[in-house]
Each structure stands twice: as structure tokens, then as C-alpha cells.
Amino acid sequence: MPSTFTHEFNASAFKGKVSFNTGLFINGQFLDGSDNTTIDVINPTNGKMTTSVSEGTPKDVDLAVDAAQTAFDTIWGLHAPGAQRSILMSKLVALMKKNADELAALEALDNGKTFNWARNVDVAGSIDCIRYYAGWADKITGQVQETTEDKLTYSRHEPIGVVGQIIPWNFPLLMMAWKIGPALACGNTVVLKPSEFTPLTAIRMCHLINEAGFPPGVVNVVTGYGNTVGNAISSHMKIEKVAFTGSTLVGRKIMEAAAKSNLKNVTLELGGKSPNIIFDDADIEQAVNWAAFGIFWNHGQTCTAGSRIYVQEGIYDEFFKRFMEKTRSLKVGDPFAPDTFQGPQVSEIQFNRIMSYIESGKAAGAKVEIGGERHGSEGYFIKPTIFTNVDPSMKIVQEEIFGPVCVVIKFKDEEDVIKQANDTFYGLAAAVFTQNLNRAINTAHRLRAGTAWINCVNSFNSNVPFGGFKQSGIGRECGDYALTNYTAVKAVHINLGHRM
């Protein structure tokens, strides 16, 4: 029998008791893993155990896939009209709204992000995403192609079938919404693996999915490790599509597994080392605010983190002074305290990884202007860190750190900065700050990135596509673009009079 997680929140931001079963969610039921093992969930503010949840195995993935296939063949997929799918998704939205504070509190507890951010971005964004795709469910259209009068040809955008979805720990609930929103709208059934570090909101969502009335097997959640459950999903012979958000290293393995197994379709949303470009003519106060938001929001654990800040020489000194002041003003601490901006990193592994990047930067001769060390004595807190005196060959300039660490670099002109900005094998996002219309457009167009922000950073919308150029990924999430990830196009040729 899977254990029940019970917790009494008593913070000024949220008071209340939560209690729910933390089993695997297969065919509408909460189950123990087939090996009867569990995964400890650690509170990143103090390194202590919050609870433990059932651990899934490849065998459990098989069970989940069977349940998902049965649902697809009988009560979902082409058997559930778009209007019906839309109604169920809208019910889920209503339940998420009703439980929004609880979801935010769970996210803060599990991930370490502040309650306010969790409530206003993660939960609000997730609700918006599911609502947005609920609207698409009965608007999936193919084409009718004109050929000749003795032939009718049309394309149907059918659901793919059972889809595997593997999501990360940095925005646990939001990434679940980005994945299940379009998949369910298009009529697919889902086997989802949340991160083993942050499974709580995904499991809580399963209770809401049951409450909303989704048929059993439409959504299945198998909590587990990447090398067991993640690998089983990406190499499964009966899963026809896998969507993954996470590191480029793992994304590569998923695509390889897909190639070696059943050639399932793959979408990948991977890492980045996104440049943030500030020209002399930028609104300096706004540029400083957005730049700080770009790198330090979510503790730098954002795939689009603006981790390379390029500042034009005419504005550099003034920008740098103000950027330091701004960074100094950031409050690091308890995620439930109302004035906290930045909580702990998600895990000890991440903490160590980020600290080793900071050490490598120091060793390579870069200068730590602020931060560069842990905050406090317990938990996984790291002070916001700014490096200068860097050169392009340093690891801290080349590699994704996924922490509150940025490099600030001076540049001369447009040509110079575009070259530097594009000198990376990533291509997820980029930002430009300028008041000059031509420069804004020209720079945004020349940056090799799937998202270009002008006078803003890290600003997302459910209806705007998101994804990576180069090694930052394959495919686009959000917007109507995501519908193509979850539909299989079938061309139907009907002969009306062409005699052979």
C-alpha cells in the first residue's frame, strides 16, 4: 500500500494541511512500485527528508503503457470527441484553481522556489496552459487538398497514441502542464515520468485528474529514476512518441534510444547558455532589472537563463554598478518568507555542480565580483554570483551552469556581439535591450535562438512557441506549434471516378 504524505503548512503565505497518497498512478489507481521500493524526497532548505514516494520500475512502465494503450483504443483518442476532451481539461483547470495555493506550497517545499513565484508563475502558468489547450481540443484541423474532380484528398491530424513524457525538476508543475496540455488536447494518452527530485505536484495532479473525471489510463505517472523509468520510456516498443525536457546530455540518450527501438518521434527541450545583450541606448534601469531577473530568477535553474550578459562599452560602467547594487539587494532565504527572492538550489548534486563551476571560474582567472560561495550553513543555498574578466574559452562562458551564476562581458559593436552571442552550440534563447528599432530587429533576427526577447527576458506565453535551435532541442512547445508534436498526419486519397 503506497504511503500517504501528510504535511501541515504554517507559513504566513500559506497555512493548511495537505494529505495525499504518493503511489504510482496507473490506470486511475495509486499503486506501489513493482519492487516495493521508495524514493526519498528531500527538502532543499535543510537537506532533511520531507517524505518518500513509490519508486517505479521498467515493469511499472509496461503496466502504465498497457493502461494507456487500452484507454487510447477504447475511451480516448478517436473515441473521445474534442469537445469532451475540452470539457475534462476545463474541469481540471477549475480544480487546479481551487487548489492553487496548495500546489504552490507543495512546489515551494519540494523544489525550494519561493511560494510567491510558485503561485504567480508556476501554478498560474500551468493553469493558463491547460486552459489554452482545452480550447484547442475541438479545433484540431487537417487540410482538404484540391487535386482533381475525380479524387478527394484530405489530411487528418490523428492523435499519435501512447506518448511518453519526461519532465525536469526546475518547473515541475509547469513542465507537466506544457506536456500534458497539448497531448491530451490532441487525444493522446500519457505515461509521464516526473523528476525523482520533485515528484509531489505531479502526484497531487493525479488526484485532481481523477477528480476531474478523466477515464482511467489516459494519464499515468510513473515516478522514478532516469536510468530506469526514463530509459524504459524512451526505448519502449509501444510508445510512439517521447517528449523530454532536461539536459542536452540526456536528450541525446533519449534520441538514441528512440532510434534503436521503434523510431518513435522525439521532441527535446534542452539546455542553453543564453546571451543577454545590452546596447548603449537601452533604458538602463529596465535593462538592469531584466538582466537580474534573467539570470537569478528560479535560482538560475532556468533553461533560458540569461547567463552571458554582454554590455556595450559606452554603458558598461554604469550598468555594472547598478547591476551589482541590484544583485546585492536580492534576498536569499526561506521560500515561504514573503520577502525572499531566491531559495535554495534543488539538490545537493546541483549545489555541488554549481560550486564546482564557480571554482573552475576562479581557477581559470575570472574575477568574482559578488557571491561565489554558499549562503548560510544548511541547505543548498548559493549567493547570486557575478563573474568578470572572463574569456570565451572558460567553462563558465561555454557551459550551462544552471545556477545563479553569470558572466558580464564588454562588447564594441553589433557585429562583435552577434558573433560572441552565437558562439555556442546552444540556441535556446537570447535577449536584446535597445531603444533603436532597427538595431532591435536586426539583432533579434541574426541571433541563432528559438526565442528572442526584445527589452524583456524570461517572459513566456502559452500561445507563443518555445524551443531550441542547434543543440538546444528539436521541436516546439506551446502555441499551436505544439499540436504538431502530438498528431500523426494521415493523408486519405479517395478515388471518385478515376478508372484504371
Add this chain to the structure above:
Amino acid sequence: MAAKSIHTKLFGRALLSFPSRTLYRSSHTPSTMTSLSARIVIRAANRELEVPTGLFINNEFVPSADSPNDLIHLVNPATEENICSVAAGSVKDIDIAVTAARKAFNTTWGKNVTGFERSKLLNKLADLIERDQDILAEVESLNNGKPFKIARDFDIGDSIQCLRYYAGWADKITGQTIEVDNKTKLAFTRHDPIGVCGQIIPWNYPINMWAWKVAPALACGCTIVMKPSELTPLTALMLSKLIVEAGFPPGVVNTIPSLGSVGGAALSMHMDVDKVAFTGSTVTGRKVMEAAAKSNLKKVSLELGGKSPQLVFESADLEQAANWACLGILYNTGQDCTAGSRLYVQDTIYNKFVSLLVSKAKELVIGDGFDEKSGGGPLVSKTQFDKVWRYIESGQAQGAKVALGGQKRPGKGFFVDPTIFTDINANMDIVRDEIFGPVLAVGRFKTEEEAVSLANDTSYGLGAGLHSNDANQCMRVSSALEAGTVWINQYNLLNNNVPFGGKKQSGIGRELGSYALEEYTSVKAIHWNFGEKLDWPL
């Protein structure tokens, strides 16, 4: 004969006589570079012509940079005689071609040229192919074996249409403007060309697959390194010459004949190729995708094998169903990824239909592609010939009944006659595997449910056909068939504006139609803040 009636129906013009004797001279191959071209003789057409045999990089034919003595020897599959040899590109040659393509992308193509200009060049290319259609068809027939008239009127006729279709798209690539907040923010998307594309094409439709790949890539502004099949590279090289004549800037299209294990692998692994498109076997497609995953995560589209079912229901017009079924399995001598190689017939009409089918299949003449009577040519190579015969023998050994064919021809040429097996079961190799020859397995079913279940019992999902005069049944069955293309009361006819591609292990992505544009564009979302002030800290 099947193809002839399609020909007259689709193209609506009388069969042309063979071209008169003219020499095919090139103004682009200097006479000093004789080693980069070969003279070949088309006996049936009384024609001698010069064909390029070098690697095509930066609008020039060049020898291999590091292995000039490595050659690929080409064989006429109807006679087993050598045609000529072409340069075999090396890994280094692929590198050089990619560098040329990258340079063109950054300077003269991609975002440096308007859609209107790309459109004009594509239309010009289509005009030139139309001008040279007879010569191209002769070489296609000589190298691949398919009948000359089919090569000209179907492979080439369709390729010209395909180029014109995408020429029309080149200045109609649009993104979206997305309403976000009218007071503070505008978002829009640009569908940028992806960049340098590697394209690896097969030997069954050398010109046609070239057009399917090149047309959408160029329309979107990508540059190309093309690897034609090592069995049939000649027409791709001839088309490369037309690329120069049409006026494409150097480096936009590069052609490297090479073995799959050399050039194909190098393209798939290349760190500076942004996308790879492959048409061929599922085994190789898997390797291409693995290489993409291991290298730079290039985008992949795959158009792979099939074991496509055709269902004949009792209400069907049996005469017509038999004609289409024959076209399904015998067109291109079965060397067709959508070949309708499994035919399931409702038991109430089974005997009648099978005898009709056998009598019609028997009428097809498989022979030399330059013989006017030939409706189908030889298989492309000795390897394919041996492979197909291994399947025919395995069908016999595993207990299927030979209703037609099954006997080897004496003499030269890789000819295989139409072969029909009945009394099959689901475990036989001839029912499970893609044979890629004129070999049909015929089974029977009682109910619609059973038919759909038999049809879907395969790891492939490329094509499927159904023959029925029950409208409701047509809708139910076409919906239930797991395939990227479903034909109702028809088979094997494609249209350039209708998407084509595979479900399950038959591929990833869609070619043709507006859908193919997605395979060659990279979406960039631009978020423009014009009114939101960020307070800090929040």
C-alpha cells in the same frame, strides 16, 4: 498495362516517340576535365552523350580531394554491362561540400536572398528539366532499369511539378503574429531556413526523390549537400549541371556520390549539418537518427520502409480493385516503399478475385526499359535480385502457395516476374518483411474487424489501401488503418500538395504539401516588450 492508362489519364497526352539522334553537349564541362565526365551510349535511342562523373561542389565538378582513385562502377541492370564510373566521395569531400554549403547559406542564400528570387530559380530549374526530360529519362532508365516512358512521364513529369509547386511556396513562407497584450507586448514568429541540410536519397526513384528533397529545402532557403544512391548517381549529377545553368549561386546545392557507410554516415554525423533528411530502409534510417543524436542533435526526417496492406471488401468493383492492386505491387517492379505487398480479400469473393488478379498480373511485361512493350524493368542490382529471390524461396519453403511466378528467367539482367503467393500465414517472412520486389502475399478475411487487425499487424505504417463501395465502411476503415497514407478505391498515386510519410517505424516527419515546409524551417519566437516595466526586486 497499368501504368499506361494512368499515364494517359494523368498527363493526357499521347506517348511520345523516342528522341531523335542528338548529342548531349555541355557548355559547363571544360574539355580539359575529361576525367570528370564520361561518354555513354544509349543504344535504343541511338544516342551518345556525355555525363558528369565528378563530385559537384560549389557549382563545379571536381575529383575527390583525397581519394581520386576511388570510383563507383555503375551497371545497367537490364544487361549487366558497365555504364561508366563516377567519383566516390570521401568523408573529406563531404566536409568540403558542407563548408561550401555553409558559406552559401551565410552569404548568397538563406536570409540573403528573397523568396521571390528563390522562386524564380526553382521555376527556371523546372523549365530546364522539362527541356532535358528525354535525355534524363534515358539515363534514368539505363541506370535504374525502369522503362524510359515511365521515367519521363512519371518520375520526371512529377519532379517538374514538384519543383514548380515549391517554387510557388518560396515567397509564401509565413510566421504568425501572436496577440499577447495589446498594451505591452507583441510576439511574432519567423520561420527561418534551418541552414545546411544533408539529404540522402535512394535508388528507386532517383530523380523524383531528388526533387522531393531539393524543392522544399531550396524554397525555404536552406543549402544542400546531397548524397544520391551509389547505385544510381548519374541523374543527380546531370541535375547538378542544370543547377548551374538555372543560376543558383555556388554552394547552394552540392552533390557527393558516395557509399552510404562513407558519405551517408559522414553527413549524419557532421557537426555542421543542421538537418538530415533520409529516404531508404528502416535499418539505415535508425543509424541516421542515432548518428544525429550522437553528434549535434541535428533535426531528422525519415521516410522508410513499408509492408503496406490492401483490403478488398465484397462490395468493391472487383475489376477495378484488381487493376489497382496490380499497380500497387507491380509498379516500379515492386521497388516502392508504399508497395501494396500484402493483399487481404474478403472470403465471399476470394476465389473470384484471386483468379482475376492473377490473370491481370500475368499481363504485365517485365523487360528492358527501352523496349516499348515493357511495363516494368529489372530490379536495380544483383544484390536486390538475390534478396528478392531469397524471399521467394523462403515463401515456398515456409509453405505458401505460388499462384503466379516463382520461376527464374534464363539469361542476363536482374529480371523478376510478377509473383503472387496465397495460403499465407502471419509468421511467414514474405508477410512480415519488406521485400522490395514484385512479390505479393494474398490472405483472406471474414469481417471488417479482422481485416483491420490483419492490416495493422506490422511494425510499419507507410501506406494502406482499401477497396469498397460502402461509404460508411470506407470512412471507418480508413480511420482505423495505421498508416501515413490511405488510398480508397485507388493505390500508389501521390500528389505534390498532399503530405506523405510514415507512422510507426515507417518514418518521422512528412514530405510534400505545405507540411514539408516544416521540415526545412526553424521557428524563432520574438517577444517584443514595449510597455511592461519590471519592478525590482519583485
